[in-house]
Amino acid sequence: MPEQKQISSVNDFVVRFANVNGSGSASANELFARSILRHGVPVSPRNIFPSNIQGLPTWYEVRVTEAGHLGARGGGVDMMVAMNPQTWDKDVAGIEPGGYLFYDSTKPMPSSKFRDDITVIGVPLTAITNSTYSDPRQRQLFKNIIYLGALSALLDMDPKLIEQLIGEQYKGKEKLLSSNVHALHLGRDWALQNLKCPIGLRVRKSDKVGDRIFIEGNSAAALGAVYGGATVCAWYPITPSSSLADAFGAHCKKYRHDPKSGEAKYAIVQGEDELASIGIVIGASWNGARAFTATSGPGISLMTEFIGLSYFAEIPAVIMNVQRAGPSTGMPTRTQQCDVIACAYASHGDTKHVLLFPEDPAEAFEFAATAFDLAERLQTTIFLMLDLDIGMNHRLCRPLKWDDARQYDRGKIMTAEMLDEGRDFGRYLDVDGDGIPFRTLPGTHATKGSYFTRGTSRDRYARYSEEGPVYADNMQRLVRKFETAQDMVPRPLQANAARPTKYGVIYFGSTSPAMDEAIGLLEARGHQLDRLRIRAFPFHSSVASFIADHDFVYVVEQNRDGQLRSLIINENGIDPVRLVSIVHYDGTPITARFIANAIGDHQDHLKVTPLRKAVS
Amino acid sequence: MTYIAKPKFHHPGLKKNELGFTHRDYEGKISTLCAGCGHDSITASIIEACFELSIEPHRVAKISGIGCSSKTPDYFLGNSHGFNSVHGRMPSVLTGANLANRELIYLGVSGDGDSASIGFGQFAHSIRRGVNMTYVVENNGVYGLTKGQFSATADRGSKSKKGVTNTDNAIDLVAIALQLGATYVARSFSGDKTQLVPVIAGALQHKGAAFIDVISPCVAFNNHAGSTKSFDYVREHNDAVNRLDVITGRDPITVDYAPGTVQIVEQHDGSRLALRKIDADYDVHDRVAAQAFLQKHAAKGQIVTGLLYVDPEAEDLHSHLNTVEQPLNSLEADVLCPGSSVLDKINASLR
Numbered sequence: 015m016p017e018q019k020q021i022s023s024v025n026d027f028v029v030r031f032a033n034v035n036g037s038g039s040a041s042a043n044e045l046f047a048r049s050i051l052r053h054g055v056p057v058s059p060r061n062i063f064p065s066n067i068q069g070l071p072t073w074y075e076v077r078v079t080e081a082g083h084l085g086a087r088g089g090g091v092d093m094m095v096a097m098n099p100q101t102w103d104k105d106v107a108g109i110e111p112g113g114y115l116f117y118d119s120t121k122p123m124p125s126s127k128f129r130d131d132i133t134v135i136g137v138p139l140t141a142i143t144n145s146t147y148s149d150p151r152q153r154q155l156f157k158n159i160i161y162l163g164a165l166s167a168l169l170d171m172d173p174k175l176i177e178q179l180i181g182e183q184y185k186g187k188e189k190l191l192s193s194n195v196h197a198l199h200l201g202r203d204w205a206l207q208n209l210k211c212p213i214g215l216r217v218r219k220s221d222k223v224g225d226r227i228f229i230e231g232n233s234a235a236a237l238g239a240v241y242g243g244a245t246v247c248a249w250y251p252i253t254p255s256s257s258l259a260d261a262f263g264a265h266c267k268k269y270r271h272d273p274k275s276g277e278a279k280y281a282i283v284q285g286e287d288e289l290a291s292i293g294i295v296i297g298a299s300w301n302g303a304r305a306f307t308a309t310s311g312p313g314i315s316l317m318t319e320f321i322g323l324s325y326f327a328e329i330p331a332v333i334m335n336v337q338r339a340g341p342s343t344g345m346p347t348r349t350q351q352c353d354v355i356a357c358a359y360a361s362h363g364d365t366k367h368v369l370l371f372p373e374d375p376a377e378a379f380e381f382a383a384t385a386f387d388l389a390e391r392l393q394t395t396i397f398l399m400l401d402l403d404i405g406m407n408h409r410l411c412r413p414l415k416w417d418d419a420r421q422y423d424r425g426k427i428m429t430a431e432m433l434d435e436g437r438d439f440g441r442y443l444d445v446d447g448d449g450i451p452f453r454t455l456p457g458t459h460a461t462k463g464s465y466f467t468r469g470t471s472r473d474r475y476a477r478y479s480e481e482g483p484v485y486a487d488n489m490q491r492l493v494r495k496f497e498t499a500q501d502m503v504p505r506p507l508q509a510n511a512a513r514p515t516k517y518g519v520i521y522f523g524s525t526s527p528a529m530d531e532a533i534g535l536l537e538a539r540g541h542q543l544d545r546l547r548i549r550a551f552p553f554h555s556s557v558a559s560f561i562a563d564h565d566f567v568y569v570v571e572q573n574r575d576g577q578l579r580s581l582i583i584n585e586n587g588i589d590p591v592r593l594v595s596i597v598h599y600d601g602t603p604i605t606a607r608f609i610a611n612a613i614g615d616h617q618d619h620l621k622v623t624p625l626r627k628a629v630s
Numbered sequence: 631m632t633y634i635a636k637p638k639f640h641h642p643g644l645k646k647n648e649l650g651f652t653h654r655d656y657e658g659k660i661s662t663l664c665a666g667c668g669h670d671s672i673t674a675s676i677i678e679a680c681f682e683l684s685i686e687p688h689r690v691a692k693i694s695g696i697g698c699s700s701k702t703p704d705y706f707l708g709n710s711h712g713f714n715s716v717h718g719r720m721p722s723v724l725t726g727a728n729l730a731n732r733e734l735i736y737l738g739v740s741g742d743g744d745s746a747s748i749g750f751g752q753f754a755h756s757i758r759r760g761v762n763m764t765y766v767v768e769n770n771g772v773y774g775l776t777k778g779q780f781s782a783t784a785d786r787g788s789k790s791k792k793g794v795t796n797t798d799n800a801i802d803l804v805a806i807a808l809q810l811g812a813t814y815v816a817r818s819f820s821g822d823k824t825q826l827v828p829v830i831a832g833a834l835q836h837k838g839a840a841f842i843d844v845i846s847p848c849v850a851f852n853n854h855a856g857s858t859k860s861f862d863y864v865r866e867h868n869d870a871v872n873r874l875d876v877i878t879g880r881d882p883i884t885v886d887y888a889p890g891t892v893q894i895v896e897q898h899d900g901s902r903l904a905l906r907k908i909d910a911d912y913d914v915h916d917r918v919a920a921q922a923f924l925q926k927h928a929a930k931g932q933i934v935t936g937l938l939y940v941d942p943e944a945e946d947l948h949s950h951l952n953t954v955e956q957p958l959n960s961l962e963a964d965v966l967c968p969g970s971s972v973l974d975k976i977n978a979s980l981r
Contacts, residue, residue, distance in 0.1 A: 051981070227980035237976070243966040245958040246729050248722075269968040277954040279961055281729040283947075286755040290722040293715070293752070297726025300713060301691070301734075302959035305726060319716055413977040416970045422963050455959065456691045456711035456727070457734050464688060466704050468714040478704075 020133055021112040022214035025055045025080035027092040029165075029215075032105045034098050036068030042158030043074040045179060046165065047408065050078055051228060052175040054220040058084040058527070060407050060603065065253065065346045071101045080222050084374075084410060085528030088605030092215055095161060102127065114213055116165065135209060137164045142200055156197040163201025170212035172219070173202055227375075227413050231404035232308075234375035234414065235334055236261035238382025239306055240269060243422050244332070246305035248283045248294035250313060253346045254402040255336035258308040259284075288313035292320040292331065299330040300467060302427070302455040304386045306332035311340040311353050314360065321395050322361025323469045325492070328442070328451070330389035330396075330425070333357075334382065337401040339601045348601025349402035351523055354577035357397045358551055364489065366496050368503060369397045369551040373526035374404060376411040377549075381504065383416075390425035392499055393453060401572070403524040403603045428452040433462040441465045441476040442488060449495030496552055503550035506557055511542035518544040518564035519613065520557070520593075522578060524603065525570055531606035532613070539610070541617045543568070551581065558586045561593070566620070568613050570596040572604050636660050648684035656680050656687055658708040663698060668820035668846030668861075669768045673705045675823050676737070676766075679831040680707065683876070690735045691727055695720040695749060698775055699741035699768035699846075718749025721756030721765070725947070728761055731957040732948050735834060736763040743773050746782035746801045753803065757810040757839050762946035764833040765841045767803055768820070770848035771859035778851035789856030802928065804938060807841040808921050813944030814840035815920070816874075817935045819864050820847070824873075829937060831876040835901040838944030845933065869932040871912040871923075875904035897942045905937060914940055 021027070029046075033039035040061075047059040055078060062073040077087050090110035096102055096117045109115060111131045117123070119136025128134050143157045166173055177195050184191035205211055236258050239247070249259040263282050270279045285291035291307045298305035309317070314335055324331045337353050339345035344352075357369055370385060372378040378400060385396040426446075428439055433454070439462065442451050451474075454463035465476040471488065473479045511533075521529045526547060536543060546560045546567075561567050561582075569579040576595035583590050596612045598604040636659060644652040656677040661670050680687065687709040694700035696717035703712040715723040724738045738756075745753040745767050756765070771784040778791050785800045804817050814836040818826040826844060833840035845864050847853045853860045858867075877894075895903040895914070905914060913919055920939045927934045954961075 223981075225977075225981075227977050229980050241967050241973070243961075243963060245961060245966065246726060248726065269972065270966070272954060275954070276952070278952050279954055279958070279965060281948075281951050281953050281958060283725065283729070283759070283951075285722070286751055289719060290725075290752055290755060293719045293722025294726035294729070296715070297693070297713075297723035297728075298730040298959075299726070300723070301727040301730035303726075303730030305730070320719070323716055414973050416967070416973045418970050420963075454711070455731075457689055457731065460686060460688050461709055464709050464711050466712040466714065469716065470714070 019112040019131070020214045021092050021110060021114070023092065024216045024218050025078055025220060027078050027215045028087050029076045029078070029093040029095065030091040030105075030108070031074040031095040032098045032101050033072050033074065034100070035063060035066050035070045035072040037158070038155045039072075039097065039158050040074070042162050043076070044408070045176065045183075046162055047076050048179055048228065049166070049171060049176040050076070050217055051223055051410070052179060053172065053217050054223050055080050055217060056082045056084065056222050056410050058086070058410065060086060060403070063347050071098050078217065080220055082222060083527065083531040083606065085531055086603040086605050088607045095165070097161070114215065116161070116168070133213065135168065135213070137161065137201070137204060137209075139201075142204060146200060156193070159194055159197035160201035163198040163203075164205040166198070167202045167205035167211045168209065168213050170216045170218070173198065223410065225413055226410045228408050228410055229375045230257070230406060230408055231372070231375040231378045231400050232258035232336060232406060233261040235378040235382040235398060235400060235405070237265050237414065238379040239386070240265045241379070241416055242304065242383030242386040244304045244306050244386060245280050246294065246298035246303045247280070247307070248285050248291040248305070249308050250285045250288045250291050252288075252310045252313050254338055254406045255308040255310045255313070255334065257406065258334055258336060262308075288316040289320070292317040292333070295331050296320055296324055296329050299389070300456075304332075304390070304422075306334060306386070308334040308336065310336050310338050311356070312343065314353055314356055318360045318362075321367065322363060322365055324395040325361065325365045325367065326363070327467050327469055328393040328453070329467070330393055332385045332389050332396050332398065334398040334400060336405040337399065339599070345601045347402070349524065349603055350572050350599055350601065351399070351401055351525070352573040352577065352599070353399070354571075354573070354581060357399065358581055366552070367395050367397060368392065368499050369399050370504065371399050371522040371549050372404065373523060373547065374411040375409050376414060378404060379414045384504070387423040388499075388502060391423050391502065392450065392495065393425060394495070399523060401524050426450055426452040428454050428458075428463060430459045430463075433459050439463050440474045442472065442491070443474040444491050444494070448498040449491045449493070450498060500552045500554055503552065503554075505554050506549055506560070507547045508556070508560065509545045511544050512537075513542050515542035515544055516565040517542070517617065518546060518560060518567040519570060520546045520548060520560070520567055520578070520582070521570040522548040525572060528604045528606045528609055529570060532609035535606055535610035536614055536617075539614045541614060543613070548578065553582065553585055557582065558588070561586070561588055566594055567592060568594045568596050568616070570604070570609055572598050574599045647681050649686065651681065651684070651687070653677060653681050655709070656707055658703070658705040661705045662701065664850050666849040667698070668770060668848070669699055669702050670705070671820040671823060672766065672768050672826065672844050672846055673702050675826040675830055677706050678823070678827045679834060682827070683831050683834060685735060685834065689733075690737055692737050692739065693720050693724045693727060694739040695741070695744035697741040697744050697773070698848075699739055700744060702768070703737075703739050718744050718747070719752055720744065721749065721752035721761070724763055725756055725759065725761050728763060728947070729953075730959040732762070732953070733957050736761070737834070738763050738765045740765070740767050742767060742769040742771060742781040742783040742803075746803055750782070750801070754806060754810055757807050757812045757841060759947045760811065760813065760839045760945060760950065762837055762948065763839060764830065764836070765839065766830070767843050768846045769803070769843050769859070770846050770852050771857070772848050772852040774848050774851055785858040788858040789854070791851050791854055802924070803841070804843045805921060805924055808917055808924070808939055811839070812841040812939070813838035813941040814937075815939040816841070816937045817843045817845070817933070819845050819868055819935055821861055821865065822868070822935070825870060825935060828874040828876050832874055832903050832937065832940075835876065835899070836897060836940070836944065837899055838941070838946050864933060867931055867933045869927055869934050871907075871909040871934060871936040871938065872914065873906040873908060874937050875906070877902040877904055895940060895942055898944065903937070903940065908936070914938070
């Protein structure tokens with residue numbers, strides 16, 4: 015075989031595992047990612063999986079990145095661990111020239127199945143497994159650990175760190191612990207004895223992880239709901255949000271049972287559909303509990319009638335929307351930011367809703383907890399806009415933080431004492447000029463403060479009315495309330511370029527790591543951009559001023575129609591020419607390369623004359 | 631007619647209950663329904679039942695969907711919080727409210743369109759879950775507000791006011807409620823307050839999913855010859871299996887008819903129901919027999935009324951979820967939030 019070029023890279027490469035869904039590979043693959051973190055080297059893993067339970071292909075891609083680029087890299091992979099014959103051809107084709115192919119060489123493969131510009135590494139995994147284990151289930155599971163062992167030798171990883179992780183995972187289950195460690199060394203020893211180790215791709219100990227944690231966004235958001243005081247969760251299973259409700263249940267099991275009686279300080283109901291789920295949330299919130307649902311696009315569509323009720327009758331609700339590619343069933347296991355408009359204006363009639371856009375699990379935790387304060391303060395629906403990329407992947411992020419002095423903001427609730435003091439209670443009366451009225455909770459007072467909640471029009475004292483001025487007065491107050499919200503929601507974060515520039519970029523949510531990385535790539539091409547990361551709707555006034563301060567602003571998002579851009583134009587009366595849409599919507603996470611190419615090409619083209627000057 | 635303020639004064643000699651409240655304290659706004667509407671009789675029966683049970687009006691949460699029946703919570707218990715929610719979605723809103731505060735009494739008011747058509751799923755699932763509630767369907771077999779379309783409880787072969795014959799099979803909500811595990815199931819007739827008041831009172835005291843189907847003729851669109859939900863038809867075909875008294879410690883909510891065999895049913899919380907059997911063979915604790923009895927009589931065109939099933943040892947959703955006694959809506963950060971030291975440990979486990 016001719017000496018081919020081999021990719022050499024330390025702490026900066028992409029390994030992709032091609033597996034069969036349901037083969038138990040997920041835990042071994044995650045162990046691989048975690049053990050690299052233990053080397054002090056950041057990783058960014060992503061599950062790429064079909065809407066299926068068992069048998070279809072699934073991939074796990076790990077970007078090893080000392081520089082800390084946590085977005086997907088894009089392009090081919092540097093090493094393919096090809097464990098799935100079904101996808102062999104596609105997997106082999108997806109390797110970068112000079113890259114590596116790792117495969118199970120138990121059965122000989124025709125040379126036509128390989129490429130001559132890559133390094134092929136065969137390990138007889140099935141043979142090793144079968145000669146060691148007789149139980150079919152063990153064979154299946156330990157084969158995964160054996161390839162992990164072989165990889166540790168090839169990539170020059172410290173086996174002690176992997177053993178340590180296995181030890182933590184199987185603490186108290188000695189038998190499982192030792193058998194896993196044994197399997198690890200089976201693979202590792204075979205590779206050391208039979209292969210040239212290490213290869214060009216290497217993991218070297220570093221200190222770039224710091225105190226960061228490794229957590230899925232759905233789990234972090236669920237924990238935020240626990241910390242934020244949610245007591246009622248109603249949900250209906252839907253990918254990619256089901257694991258959020260599951261995680262809420264798991265966290266509550268640990269932290270919300272009375273230690274003596276074992277009684278639960280929460281209630282979780284799996285609704286019969288999304289209509290029931292949001293109905294339960296609205297009923298519970300009306301009655302003063304902090305309640306939420308977790309769903310995805312199709313669920314949002316079903317919930318819209320209730321969302322309109324929440325807006326108009328002013329009932330708190332928290333909806334965690336883990337977005338997936340739409341429309342309709344779309345691509346249930348692929349990521350997008352495609353529900354921005356659907357959520358911002360959900361329901362018939364004139365409505366506007368508060369949206370929060372966390373960039374990672376740490377913010378998902380924070381914003382989830384904050385969502386309950388906002389919902390009770392503003393007495394309306396608050397959307398936590400996650401997506402599959404944040405929700406269902408482990409992401410390295412700063413540690414979760416909680417200030418023990420923090421009190422829940424229960425909003426304007428008129429108590430029995432206040433009613434007895436003779437306070438005037440009008441359910442829809444704007445007493446403070448902020449558009450937010452007081453509410454009473456059912457059962458508060460024997461003779462005062464009761465009212466009839468309805469989705470029909472009513473006056474300031476909750477009395478049914480179809481009078482035009484009364485209706486308009488209420489609708490105007492709701493506008494005032496939404497203006498009040500602007501200063502309560504998380505503000506946009508601005509990061510300016512090293513040198514003054516006429517160009518800016520707006521982005522949000524899971525685009526964040528790719529955007530941060532793209533800035534570096536663009537700088538290398540000579541383009542300077544100021545950045546504004548939007549974290550909530552309604553938009554803070556700084557969004558309009560950021561746009562005003564720049565000749566052009568790119569709006570980078572993961573949907574076809576540039577939904578955030580449309581929302582900015584619509585809400586702030588921006589000239590559409592000023593906002594250049596950069597969209598990525600094929601269901602894969604947006605990459606820095608994509609952003610840098612799209613913006614870079616546009617910038618190169620622009621170098622002629624900015625339109626503003628040409629016109630003026 | 632809600633623009634007409636209802637006078638507050640009342641005769642000083644009006645009867646008072648244990649709490650010192652009169653009937654007037656259980657009333658709401660003036661009804662806007664048609665004169666003679668069966669629903670107004672149900673409203674009156676709810677007022678009567680709450681008065682007799684000496685319920686504190688503000689401890690009841692009245693929740694409804696959309697439609698004529700769903701408007702009625704505005705017409706009783708004016709000091710209670712009411713929620714006229716979304717069409718067909720009363721059960722989920724009530725379920726959520728109940729989860730938030732288990733100490734209130736939950737009265738769900740719905741109609742046949744609201745519960746048997748658009749909200750059939752929510753009706754079914756709230757019953758399945760055993761939500762502690764009184765679920766009243768004011769069943770007239772017709773859509774009144776939209777001018778007389780058949781609903782899903784209209785019997786096959788019955789005629790609309792315009793003369794159209796219904797060819798679809800009817801949904802019997804009582805049969806479904808029994809099948810789905812409701813622990814208190816009754817059917818009554820808005821024209822028979824003596825039967826209805828104790829049936830409602832018994833349901834309000836029941837700790838579990840109580841379902842009452844009240845046939846309530848629509849005087850505007852479904853009270854003609856050929857309708858099986860008219861006053862005349864229901865009176866002719868009413869087949870009551872028993873008469874109920876609720877014993878509240880004082881006088882039973884008594885009714886005025888010939889005494890039969892009396893059976894005392896003691897419920898879990900100590901409340902007692904006195905049943906006077908009309909049909910000697912009918913066993914109110916036999917769910918399976920009740921279903922067969924209903925079907926047999928329905929086939930003969932009879933409308934079986936009375937307390938049809940009760941499980942005195944009923945459980946509810948809160949017991950299934952093992953929730954704390956203290957209402958969830960009153961728990962604060964000190965018990966809900968695990969705090970920063972726990973979070974530090976969680977962080978450490980994620981590295």
